[in-house]
Amino acid sequence: MTLASFDFKLHPRLVFGLGEIKQLGDLAKGLGFTKTLLVADSGLVKAGHVAQATTLLEASGIVVTHFQDFSENPDTNMVEHGRQVAAKSHVDSIIGLGGGSSLDCAKAINFVHCGGGNMRDYWGHNKATHPLLPMIGVPCTTGTGSEAQTYALISDAETHIKMACGDDRAAFRIALLDPELAVSQPHSVRATAGYDAISHAVETFVTTKRNAVSDAFSRQSWRLLSRAFPKLILEPGNMEAVGEMQLGAWFAGCAIEASMLGATHATANPLTARYGTAHGAAIAVMLPHVVEWNQLRQYEQLAPHLSQHLADLAMLAGLPGSLKELNVPSEDLPLLAQAAAEQWTGRFNPRTFDAAAALALYQRAY
Ligand SMILES: [Fe+2]
Known part of the structure; x- marks a missing residue:
């Protein structure tokens, strides 16, 4: 690189x-x-x-x-x-x-x-x-x-x-x-927006478009967000955690400009388009599965057992853990996979992402 x-x-x-x-x-x-x-x-x-x-x-x-x-x-x-x-x-x-x-x-x-x-x-x-x-x-x-x-x-x-x-x-x-x-944002926003930022850090860290500068932004973003998110969920008035989350989200936003995103956003977006699922809730369901499916050693630089760590963070924040919890009918999965494969951002995922891959991911997340 x-x-x-x-x-x-x-x-x-x-x-x-x-x-x-x-x-x-x-x-x-x-x-x-x-x-x-x-x-x-x-x-x-x-x-x-x-x-x-x-x-x-x-x-x-x-x-x-x-x-x-x-x-x-x-x-x-x-x-x-x-x-x-x-x-x-x-x-x-x-x-x-x-x-x-x-x-x-x-x-x-x-x-x-x-x-x-x-x-x-x-x-x-x-x-x-x-x-x-x-x-x-x-x-x-x-x-x-x-x-x-x-x-x-x-x-x-x-x-x-x-x-x-x-x-x-x-x-x-x-x-x-x-x-x-x-600091006054409602809990649902704190959970969904915060988890979305975490996914920006994780996704930008491994895309095919990442570069030496976006890499630095992704790492710093993860460092701040992974520490501040659980703190803020447990202690919503913690001003230091709010500040760290804001900076972490900003670092991740800078990383996206160069690095784009990956299969998590590609599979989450059709859930929002079809069922109106909040962006961060859709992301929470998909991110741990995408991390597991991508199978990259690089993730260990962020945390050991990253997919489990991400699933734990989602649970701590009370975010949904499966497509079933989002009331997605199982017969919709092929249609959703088709829509996911058309998402521009999926092209930058490190593992080749197409309709078959999207279907496999939705099945894991069901
Ligand atoms: Fe996002």
Whole structure:
């Protein structure tokens, strides 16, 4: 691996620390924001984070327009609605505040607001034809890693297919990580988002696209997440664990930019598309089986008996352990395997991944 060529781009400026949210107004002003679209889901409104962010931005003379009409899995219609709000208010910047859905929605609105068309036109890599508005990403869950990535995951409202739309121009200018914003996340989010981040660390560590830099990010991410996740599950108010989870998720997000993901995400995504299973719950069911099936000695560098360790972490967090628990009918497995084989990310799995492989994995996980 040491002589393999690569081109590693590290995108956003990272601002981290307890109480650093107070800098939001100054940071936005420093980037020249005057009218901004604040994309934040309704859960964040209830938690008071939106009011706090609005106050800070307004104190710096920035006019704030809110957009919150999207769900956990933002789709093409929701993005179009956001574009209309952005156009009406003539915004010059966008802030994504919340979980992965808020951050992905912010990027997606930026694509269509600046380049026209709809999200299908941006499916794939570097499809934007115009410069995008500057953005700040403020994650309020411990897991997404979306703040470190140039990809937005948006569902097609008609086909329900999850489209990965990425472009170097869709990178946040600044990612602002403040543990205080994430400590209040509900248990279900803490468990699913945290486990998803763990799977990002494990998957990026072994893909065929990994390189010397992503390797360092994957290892550091695993080191932080594997220690902080059980701590946070048992002690949700542990601020240090929240901070470690945030940083671990950010490191994993950086690794994904270069390394992509593997068979876990390829088999998990059809479960979300077909049954609406939360992303992290689908990941929890599949990850230990993929690790066992890949049969790589390399995993031992992370932990001995990694698949068992991962299954134990999922159980500790109360996450589902089988497809049966997710109420997946066994007769659906061949169909799911077909859909999994079409997932782009499966191509980067270290062991060749196709429909037969996906079926074998679903059967193990049933
Ligand atoms: Fe994920």
